[in-house]
Amino acid sequence: MRQSLFALATMAFLLAACGEQSKTSTPAPLSTTVTASVGSPVTASGKYRIALLLPLSGRAAPIGQSLQQAAEMALFDTGAKELALAAYDSGETADTAVEAYRKARTDGAALVLGPLFGTSATALAPLVSQGGANVISFSNDEQAAQRGVWIMGIAAPPQVRRVVDYAVDSGVKRFAAFAPQTSYGQQMVQTMESQVTMRGGKVAAVELFDANSADLNTPARRLAEASRGEDKLAVLVPVAPPRLSAALAALAAAGIENKSVQLIGTGVWDVPNIGQEVMLRGAWYAAPDPAKRADFERRFLTTYGRPPHRLATLAYDGVSLAGHLARLKQGGDFSEAAITNPNGWSGIDGIFRFLPNGRSERALAVIAVQAGPGAVVSPAPTNFARPVN
Numbered sequence: 485m486r487q488s489l490f491a492l493a494t495m496a497f498l499l500a501a502c503g504e505q506s507k508t509s510t511p512a513p514l515s516t517t518v519t520a521s522v523g524s525p526v527t528a529s530g531k532y533r534i535a536l537l538l539p540l541s542g543r544a545a546p547i548g549q550s551l552q553q554a555a556e557m558a559l560f561d562t563g564a565k566e567l568a569l570a571a572y573d574s575g576e577t578a579d580t581a582v583e584a585y586r587k588a589r590t591d592g593a594a595l596v597l598g599p600l601f602g603t604s605a606t607a608l609a610p611l612v613s614q615g616g617a618n619v620i621s622f623s624n625d626e627q628a629a630q631r632g633v634w635i636m637g638i639a640a641p642p643q644v645r646r647v648v649d650y651a652v653d654s655g656v657k658r659f660a661a662f663a664p665q666t667s668y669g670q671q672m673v674q675t676m677e678s679q680v681t682m683r684g685g686k687v688a689a690v691e692l693f694d695a696n697s698a699d700l701n702t703p704a705r706r707l708a709e710a711s712r713g714e715d716k717l718a719v720l721v722p723v724a725p726p727r728l729s730a731a732l733a734a735l736a737a738a739g740i741e742n743k744s745v746q747l748i749g750t751g752v753w754d755v756p757n758i759g760q761e762v763m764l765r766g767a768w769y770a771a772p773d774p775a776k777r778a779d780f781e782r783r784f785l786t787t788y789g790r791p792p793h794r795l796a797t798l799a800y801d802g803v804s805l806a807g808h809l810a811r812l813k814q815g816g817d818f819s820e821a822a823i824t825n826p827n828g829w830s831g832i833d834g835i836f837r838f839l840p841n842g843r844s845e846r847a848l849a850v851i852a853v854q855a856g857p858g859a860v861v862s863p864a865p866t867n868f869a870r871p872v873n
Contacts, residue, residue, distance in 0.1 A: 523592030525617075531568035532816050534806045535588035535617070536799070537598030542576040544600065547793050551622065554796035555597070555803045557787060564807030566816070574599040578607035585611055585619075593617050595809065595818040597802040600795070602628035602635075609633050618818060620805070620838075622798045629842030634823065636798055638772065638833065638846055640668070643750045644675040644720065646770035650850045650862050651718045652683045656746055660688050660711040661720040662704065662735060664695035664727075672722040672750060688713060695727075700734035708738035717745045724752035725761070732763040742766045755794070759855045766852060772797075772833035773849040773864050774857065780832045801831030827868065834864045 525533050536555055538548035552571050559569060570591065572584035581604030588596055589611075596617050599605055602625025612619055612632040621628065624637025648659070659680045663669035669692060677687050689710035693703040711717055719740055723731045735741060747767035754771040758764065777797060784792040808829065810816040820840070828837030828845070836846045850862035 522589055525592045525594035527568045529568075530566075532566055532594045532806075532810050532818075533592050534567050534569050534803070535585075535591070535593035535596045535598075536569060536571040537574040537581060537584050537588065537596055537600075537604075538571055538799075539575060539600055540571065540573040544576060547600065547795060548573075550793035550796045551598075551600070551799040553788050554784065554792055555799040557784060558800040558803035558807075562804050562807050564803065564810070566810040567803070567806055569803065574601075574604055576601070578604050581605075582607050582611065585616070589616055594816065595620070595806055597799065597806065598622050605633055605635065606630075618820065618823060620802055620823070622795060622802070626843055629844075631840060631842055632820065634838045634842050635844055636802060636836070636838075637795070638751055638848075639844070640672060640722075640750050641675040642846065643770040643848060644672055644722075645679045646848045647748045647750075647768050647850055648676060648679040648685075648718075648720075649683065650768065650770075651746060651748060652680075652685055654746075656716050656718045657685045658688045658711070658713055658715050658717045659685055659720065660707060660717060661690045661722075662707050662731060662740075663690075663692055663720065663722050665692040666695050669695070669722060672720065676720050688717060693731075700730055701737055704731075704734035704738040704740065707735070708740050711740075718748050719745050720748050721767075722750045722752060725755060725758070728753075728761060728764070732761060736763055753853065754851075759853055759858070761853070764853045765855060768850050768852055768861065770848040770850050772846070773860060774851065775860075776832050776834070778857075797832040801829075801833060801836075804831060805829050835866065835868065837868060 536552060538551050539545060540548045555569060559567060572588050574581040574584045581599045585596060585608050594617060596619045598621060600622045602623040605621035605623050605628040608619050609630050619633045621633060621635050622637055623635050624639045626639050629635045659676060661673045661676055663673050673690055680687050689707050691703045691707035693700055721731055741763055749767060749769040751771050753769045780797060781791055809818050809822055812822055824838045824840055828835050834847045836844055838844050847864040849860045849864040851858040852861045
């Protein structure tokens with residue numbers, strides 16, 4: 485996705501150009517850079533070098549700091565004495581991420597955790613394919629996923645599929661969408677349409693509104709008119725605060741509100757105090773079960789004196805995973821086969837697993853918005869015995 489609030493779980497789309505240039509114009513120097521002068525993956529004290537590629541400068545520096553602190557917290561909590569963490573500033577661009585990766589490889593990193601942005605993760609793929617260390621990125625941009633570069637962030641399409649499935653299982657057969665006319669909004673609508681069709685439901689109406697327009701009442705009225713029907717209707721509203729308030733007000737003015745329809749959403753609603761949006765109460769969205777995260781947030785606050793960024797759990801779980809990989813066998817195992825264990829891994833955000841194509845699967849709960857903390861109305865699966873959205 486892009487560098488917006490929840491695209492930051494995600495951050496980005498595009499940037500294969502850097503990789504293509506590297507592979508076509510200077511193949512020999514690139515290979516030399518990746519493979520030559522690489523330090524030992526093990527320190528003098530016998531610990532495995534794990535690199536953290538984080539935005540420690542620029543506009544996202546506060547997020548990078550929170551991720552770094554969560555990683556250090558995981559190192560302490562899990563007692564992972566086998567690991568030696570080193571942070572590298574991946575900045576805000578693909579170029580600075582590539583430079584950070586090269587430094588990490590020169591130092592001998594056995595595994596790279598990060599970067600945060602999807603464009604940066606995409607740019608690392610040519611280096612990984614030429615013998616570099618595997619990458620587990622904190623992005624959730626599925627377009628950045630590829631062999632050797634896994635995305636660990638909570639991707640948005642599975643959130644839509646999960647909440648649509650729950651709605652269908654609850655008896656809803658008709659769906660509509662009120663979404664911004666952006667790459668994110670269009671992707672969420674397309675995901676909803678395909679999942680509804682697969683589950684035998686009907687898409688009654690879709691309205692994509694101008695993300696910069698002050699007039700949301702007109703498109704909301706068009707949606708209300710097009711979606712009229714007798715059967716229960718679920719309306720997908722993949723809109724983040726603060727724009728969410730205007731979208732909900734426009735829908736309510738058009739007769740679409742939580743008393744007459746079932747509002748459903750995505751992880752952009754998974755923010756503190758979302759229940760203050762009175763018109764959203766009773767709506768459903770898919771996200772990791774908040775119970776475990778609440779304990780993590782309390783401990784983080786106690787340790788560092790401030791709450792963690794929402795994405796900090798990714799760094800915590802990434803370091804925990806690295807500790808597991810280090811203990812798999814003598815000498816550790818940071819290979820593709822080990823990372824893509826089909827049984828998956830467990831973390832603060834629930835169970836997850838990596839696929840050979842670079843994507844990840846997560847077990848998500850369905851949460852109902854309330855005045856206070858959200859209520860889990862459908863728990864996250866506890867294993868991968870059956871496919872997870």
